Amino acid sequence: MVLDDLGSSLRGTMDKLRGKSRLSKEDVQEIVREIQRSLLQADVEVALVMELSENIKERALEEEPPGGTTARDHILKIVYEEMVEIVGESTEIPLEPQTIMLAGLQGSGKTTTAAKMAWWFSKKGLRPAVIQTDTFRPGAYDQAKQMCERAEVDFYGDPDGGDPVQIAREGMEATEDADVHIVDTAGRHALEADLIDEIEEIEAEVNPDLNLLVLDAAIGQGAKEQAREFDSSIGIGGVVITKLDGTAKGGGALTAVNETDSSIAFLGTGETVQDIERFEPNGFISRLLGMGDLKQLSERVERAMMEQQEAGEDDWEPEDIMKGQFTLKDMKRQMDAMNRMGPLDQIMDMIPGLGGGLMDQLPDDAMDVTQDRMRKFEIIMDSMTDMEMEEPRAIGASQIRRIARGSGTDEETVKELLQQHKMMERTLKQFKGMGDGDMKRMMKKLEGEGGGGMGGMGPFGD
Numbered sequence: 461m462v463l464d465d466l467g468s469s470l471r472g473t474m475d476k477l478r479g480k481s482r483l484s485k486e487d488v489q490e491i492v493r494e495i496q497r498s499l500l501q502a503d504v505e506v507a508l509v510m511e512l513s514e515n516i517k518e519r520a521l522e523e524e525p526p527g528g529t530t531a532r533d534h535i536l537k538i539v540y541e542e543m544v545e546i547v548g549e550s551t552e553i554p555l556e557p558q559t560i561m562l563a564g565l566q567g568s569g570k571t572t573t574a575a576k577m578a579w580w581f582s583k584k585g586l587r588p589a590v591i592q593t594d595t596f597r598p599g600a601y602d603q604a605k606q607m608c609e610r611a612e613v614d615f616y617g618d619p620d621g622g623d624p625v626q627i628a629r630e631g632m633e634a635t636e637d638a639d640v641h642i643v644d645t646a647g648r649h650a651l652e653a654d655l656i657d658e659i660e661e662i663e664a665e666v667n668p669d670l671n672l673l674v675l676d677a678a679i680g681q682g683a684k685e686q687a688r689e690f691d692s693s694i695g696i697g698g699v700v701i702t703k704l705d706g707t708a709k710g711g712g713a714l715t716a717v718n719e720t721d722s723s724i725a726f727l728g729t730g731e732t733v734q735d736i737e738r739f740e741p742n743g744f745i746s747r748l749l750g751m752g753d754l755k756q757l758s759e760r761v762e763r764a765m766m767e768q769q770e771a772g773e774d775d776w777e778p779e780d781i782m783k784g785q786f787t788l789k790d791m792k793r794q795m796d797a798m799n800r801m802g803p804l805d806q807i808m809d810m811i812p813g814l815g816g817g818l819m820d821q822l823p824d825d826a827m828d829v830t831q832d833r834m835r836k837f838e839i840i841m842d843s844m845t846d847m848e849m850e851e852p853r854a855i856g857a858s859q860i861r862r863i864a865r866g867s868g869t870d871e872e873t874v875k876e877l878l879q880q881h882k883m884m885e886r887t888l889k890q891f892k893g894m895g896d897g898d899m900k901r902m903m904k905k906l907e908g909e910g911g912g913g914m915g916g917m918g919p920f921g922d
């Protein structure tokens with residue numbers, strides 16, 4: 461994904477703030493420096509980087525973190541909001557009849573994007589048509605035609621035609637049955653005057669509802685001039701970033717969006733017609749900041765909480781744990797909460813600080829093993845008496861034998877469960893010195909984040 465590097469380095473800096481309730485000037489400086497470094501590396505324009513970092517610095521030092529918010533969450537929120545400010549919401553694409561024209565330099569991916577967008581509209585139940593006006597590049601006609609056939613959408617082009625404006629006119633007429641007209645235009649090596657003249661004439665002919673600038677994700681500073689030129693001639697309403705499946709940097713796209721005061725409409729993520737996504741700022745920035753997909757995470761947590769309420773388990777308060785009591789029942793409750801949220805690896809990926817780098821370091825089957833182990837633990841717990849669940853430390857060798865037999869597992873796994881419980885209990889005891897409020901908040905947070913509460917659980921434990 462774009463600016464992917466930003467995630468890991470920023471995450472490292474953010475992680476150093478764990479446990480702090482206030483940010484010092486030095487903390488803010490360090491975070492801002494990290495953001496600047498990453499954005500500049502990703503080819504974001506210097507002036508834009510400076511503007512963003514000034515805003516973050518100012519807000520981080522002036523705004524009081526709301527009650528109950530840690531310094532880390534507070535700064536993450538500010539960085540997130542300031543990034544949203546630049547990236548913006550996704551360009552609005554109404555699902556109704558319309559004409560969209562694509563502009564951009566040669567090779568940026570216009571023709572491919574035209575077919576992809578047509579496919580996208582057809583999946584939304586509309587009838588799209590692609591009109592190919594590129595008479596400049598030999599092969600553009602065949603390429604567009606083939607892709608449209610693959611996408612099973614209407615296509616108009618003229619392999620022998622010499623006048624793009626005439627092709628545009630004829631194309632609009634020939635495809636009048638279609639709801640959505642996507643007009644592909646020719647690219648040039650650079651911003652030559654005749655390219656601009658031509659596109660203005662086509663635009664006058666087809667009268668588009670929206671002009672999209674198609675940019676290769678690898679474009680850097682050049683994006684600014686392009687964006688400005690196209691914007692002043694035809695008006696740019698949105699940007700499409702292509703080739704995000706490569707090792708692209710993508711900073712140029714942010715510059716273009718800022719320059720044209722527009723937003724991102726689609727992302728191209730491959731060479732086939734299906735490789736298109738609508739841009740979604742929440743997920744994009746959350747991942748960018750290495751925060752995991754916060755929106756998705758909170759939805760899952762909410763769902764899990766609702767199910768927990770329905771199951772009548774909403775009376776549980778973490779007070780007992782705060783007093784240092786952590787029974788097997790508490791452990792089981794946490795495991796249940798996690799199970800309700802979905803596959804473990806997906807949850808881990810969404811939790812701030814656990815996604816990205818750490819996941820990559822785990823062997824491929826680590827999550828399976830862990831999930832498998834959790835299932836076994838649950839079966840074992842089902843074979844325990846209430847008393848054993850409340851006082852696991854009192855479980856002796858003969859009870860272990862009985863539990864192993866009763867659960868169809870082995871003594872080794874029962875011992876492993878007890879060991880795991882001990883580790884979690886020990887971890888929690890370390891927090892006993894904390895203030896009551898902090899502790900309560902932390903416990904609620906661990907519960908809320910699902911996986912965080914499983915400290916010491918499996919290969920990803922503390």
Ligand SMILES: Nc1nc2c(ncn2[C@@H]2O[C@H](COP(=O)(O)OP(=O)(O)OP(=O)(O)O)[C@@H](O)[C@H]2O)c(=O)[nH]1
Binds near residue numbers: 568572594704729731
């Ligand atoms: N990997 C990848 N390749 C892409 C993507 N979009 C386009 N391409 C490739 O990029 C190359 C150029 O794409 P085109 O669609 O021909 O670009 P164009 O802007 O129409 O080019 P001109 O007609 O010369 O102006 C082709 O080889 C495409 O297959 C993408 O999202 N991912």
